Amino acid sequence: MEFIQFTKENGVGRIVLNRPEKYNSFVREMMLAFHTALDDCEEDPAVRCILVTANGKAFCAGQDLAEAVDEENGLSLEQIVREHYNPCIKKIRSIEKPIVAAVNGVAAGAGANIALACDITVAKASASFVQAFANIGLIPDSGGTYFLPRLVGRQKANGLIMLGEKISAEEAERIGMIYKFFPDDSFDDEVNRIVNKLAKMPTKGLGLSKRALNLSLTNPLETQLDIEEHLQAEAGYTEDYKEGVAAFMEKRKPVFTGK
Secondary structure, three states, X not given: OOOEEEEEEOOEEEEEEOOHHHOOOEOHHHHHHHHHHHHHHHHOOOOOEEEEEEOOOEEXXXXXXXXXXXXXXXXXXXXXXXXXXXXXXXXXXXXXXXXXXXXXXEEEOHHHXXXXXXXXXXXXXXXXXXXXXXXXXXXXXXXXXXXXXXXXXXXXXHHHXXXXXXXXXXXXXXXXXXXXXXXXXXXXXXXXXXXXXXXXXXXXXXXXXXXXXXXXXXXXXXXHHXXXXXXXXXXXXXXXXXXXXXXXXXXXXXOOOOO
């Protein structure tokens, strides 16, 4: 079984979770394949946008617990978090290319938090999100305790985490947890529109913006202003900046190359 389907076309690296009979819950082989696909996207200059989505009716149900409770052949929770999820989240945040999560169904536990770690998260109207950890006596991992309060505020994050209640895609957009939700029948078209646009934008500039946003989560204002100064200067040396200015002056559409 190919747990991860990975293709590259027209500047978009498409990573599709493909264990639909298990709601795309992760086992070790699947997560390591996910790591490999992310590394490939980072290293390939032809990939200018990354899409993470899934086959079937679920986006991802998080960890396959059968692997965690198998005392003879399974893995400890500590090992799963350390070797599977922590590297995954670090890769998503450190790759200086836009990463879009297209949530096609329920996103639960680590599956929800992987989606929230991406740069732009969109969802089908019929999709839902649930911090399922409390329901089995665990804490949120995969960056859940980091990203969720920063997205929705401490009180809302506490409620979502401690009560383990499922919320709709519409509610997730309303509280700022995701970028947008789309009707089911237009979801694929909207996702393609977003990733195809990102794949034609100034990739270096978007990557520098991502770096600045990452740093802003812990920096004071004075430090962040200095970082903006430095990164703006770096962006000014890119070919895409020169093309963008030339296109503006010539009143034409820019043709960015991601350099």
